[in-house]
Amino acid sequence: MKPEDVSEKITSLAKRRGFVFPSSEIYGGAGATWDFGPLGVELKNNVKRSWWRAMVQLREDIVGLDGAILMHPRVWEASGHVENFTDPLVECRNCRKRFRLDDLPKGDELATAWRAKKLDLSGVSCPNCGEKKLADPRQFNLMFKTFVGPVEDTASIAWLRPETAQSIFVDFENVQQTSRKKLPFGIAQIGKA
Secondary structure (H helix, E strand, C coil), rough: CCHHHHHHHHHHHHHHHHCCCECCCHHCCCCCEEEEEEHHHHHHHHHHHHHHHHHHHHHEEEEEEECCCCEEEHHHHHCCCCHCCCCEEEEEEECCCCCEHHHCCCCCHHHHHCCCCEEEEEEEECCCCCCECCCCCCECCEEEECCCCCCCCHHHHHEEECCCHHHHCHHHHHHHHCCCCCCEEECCCCCCC
């Protein structure tokens, strides 16, 4: 059985049994997003509780944090995320599938050529349809931009966090002072990014 078929069977079973549902399914779905159903949310919460108990509550050297999903833009600028958290993406003009440049055959060489502005995709076949019709790469920002407040201007730009570690870094001093921990100690977080 092909891996795609196995994945489809597992997804179908998980949906029928109430573990997950495609998000916004009655409106055609929102690609790559899922809602946890009645059994799925219980399973997820059991795993989280078990992990939290083992990794935080039963240890003296770990404390918890639940950081905000939105953070000040300067956090992401200082960490390099705004400038560097991007991937070059190519689209096949024939089948309309998109691929990260480094996921193509000889992707590392293609990415190096692209950075040097010497990329030629004319001889590269699409991994999906086999045609040699790949468009020039475009930068794909891996962060989601949003706005905080009633006006969409540069002063109200915010980013949904692409990873959870930054809140641990920016809150470190507050956590250390309020928990009265001495180094070394850890900060644990379960969250969405």
